[in-house]
């Protein structure tokens with residue numbers, strides 16, 4: 568159960584087979600402006616890997632990009648829409664197939680409007696995670712221990728949440744609808760990048 572920090576790429580062959588949990592940290596919320604600083608990835612066996620990209624990175628990261636593009640690996644995200652845009656823009660790869668715990672939450676936890684990761688982990692897994700480092704400077708030369716812990720905790724619970732949501736989606740008869748939403752997400756991220764960020768193109772006005 569360790570957190571590993573790598574520079575510019577994931578070492579080859581260190582992840583077990585199967586789904587991987589993925590999250591990103593950037594300089595801000597505007598993808599084209601705010602560079603990708605960190606990508607967190609975990610195979611769910613207890614270790615988290617943080618890959619840091621420098622200010623002048625070329626984002627070539629061949630090992631990481633191969634994992635993200637692997638059609639045999641489901642990528643687990645919380646709010647995949649944002650991460651997909653960052654991964655597409657900087658790493659030039661479409662991280663599919665995918666599962667998004669935020670969408671799964673919206674489709675099953677209709678008794679609440681609280682769908683943040685912290686809320687899901689607390690209610691469904693009974694664990695408290697801190698969000699204190701969420702808005703911190705991810706672009707500096709050294710990441711603090713608090714930043715590394717926070718970044719790792721954002722992927723640490725996604726496998727367990729995924730398993731729980733698979734059950735809940737099945738129970739509520741929304742598995743197919745969820746999959747259709749996941750399949751559309753790369754296009755939703757493309758719309759964000761292409762200039763339709765907060766416009767509902769399905770809306771009447």
Ligand code: MN
Nearest residue numbers: 590591592721
């Ligand atoms: Mn995060």
